[in-house]
Amino acid sequence: MAAQLSTMAEGSAQGPGSTLPGLYSLTWRLMRPFLSLIVRRRVKQGKEDPVRISERFGLYKTSLPKRVIWVHAVSVGEAVAGLSLIEALAAQLPDQPFIITTNTLTAAKLVDDWASELDLTHLYQPFDHPQYVDRFLDATVPLAAIFMESDFWPNLISRTAGREIFVIFASSQISDTAVARWKNRPALAAAVFGAAHLVLAINERQADRFRRLGVKAEIIHIVGSLKLKSRGMKIDHSLITTINKAAGDRRIFLAASTHEGEDLSVINAAQILGDGWFTIIAPRHPIRGKTIAEMCLKESPGKKMPTRRALQQEPSTKDVIHIVDTVGEMGSLFSVADIVFLGGSLLPFGGHNPLEPAQFGLPVICGPHLSKNQAEFDGIREIGGVTDIANGDELANAVKAGIMTDKALKASQKAMKSYAEKAGKRPAIAADYIIKLLHDRTSSQ
Secondary structure: OHHHHHHOOOOOOOOOOOOOOOHHHHHHHHHHHHHHHHHHHHHHOOOOOHHHHHHHHOOOOOOOOOOOEEEEOOOHHHHHHHHHHHHHHHHHOOOOOEEEEEOOHHHHHHHHHHOOOOOEEEEEOOOOOHHHHHHHHHHHOOOEEEEEOOOOOHHHHHHHHOOOOEEEEEEEOOOHHHHHHHHOOHHHHHHHHOOOOEEEEOOHHHHHHHHHOOOOHHHEEEOOOOOOOOOOOOOOHHHHHHHHHHHOOOEEEEEEEEOOOOHHHHHHHHHHHHHHEEEEEEEOOHHHHHHHHHHHHHHOOOOOOOEEHHHOOOOOOOOOEEEOOOOOOHHHHHHHOOEEEEOOOOOOOOOOOOHHHHOOOOOEEEOOOOHHHHHHHHHHHHOOOEEEOOOHHHHHHHHHHOOOOHHHHHHHHHHHHHHHHHHOOHHHHHHHHHHHHHHHHHHHO
């Protein structure tokens, strides 16, 4: 639904802080009677938290912290970046409350797992109807609003700016296709991108795209992607022990964050790899675990259903595939794998974050669709850490070819860990820019 609603952001507007009249606002007014039905359908699909539906309408069951720094993410990748930035900001502002808004259940679970040590409140993003946005802003009174990656909701941004709240785009990137769409709606683009007080772009190419959309050059700084948590990924040693025991003498192939349409390629690769390999499939959306298990059975009639972590089933040395359909396990899986295929790259999902396996020194296999993390893939490819495949038929051969000699592996691991270590310093750099912006306003008042 988020993608469908984002497409609606092609109406007209009057300028920063405006109420966005025209097609965009009219569409939301027309949709309002149906939003409850849409949410209920998403609950049935397992895509919404039934207990917290009211948050989509800017209604909250308890009072919320005020004068917050608000970070808006979408799903897991953006939430990782947002949490990294919050941790860096909290290190310098220990008494500052934070709110992070997300759209997906998996992102909410990630936030819950990492939020215990921070003064952090998680909320689901309100729909971009002006009334719901205003309710959210009234309830939280942000000092600053930080929009992660490329999620630009016109009312959320323009109405925030209209209250003289700092609008910041962080870990920012936008595709050429999206730039073209925004330029076809210049008034709406002005309302959104003209609202920014600070843009922290991932590279010079992205900075140029924001300049083309009207962002002033002097407020754009190149920091890089923030998609690597400063404290590292969580490790479950009992899971590592379980997997190592099941793998035995076999090598471990991890298919990480796979999407619908990619799993069959992984299953076929596992069959081709044969007895010397143990394959783990960790789907991006854990709810698909049952579907993947049924797919495995269909492709291998007569064999038993693969084990699933969500069902607390432990794999054995007789299992070829184990499905880790739970959240927050990727650090453990990267720790134990010999090589990883990063999902979201065989089909046009934009690819997932290669910085995460890089911090474990893992060789990465990816398909051709890498737009969301192109800069990081390019950087890791330069140091020999990426193997590109054109389609799923090439996956098994790429897995075999990706296993290096001990000497080459040590050199590759050292280079990738060094790259990831440097990337891990980016949130602190981004935090410095944001705190300076806040300080300059305080000093001028």
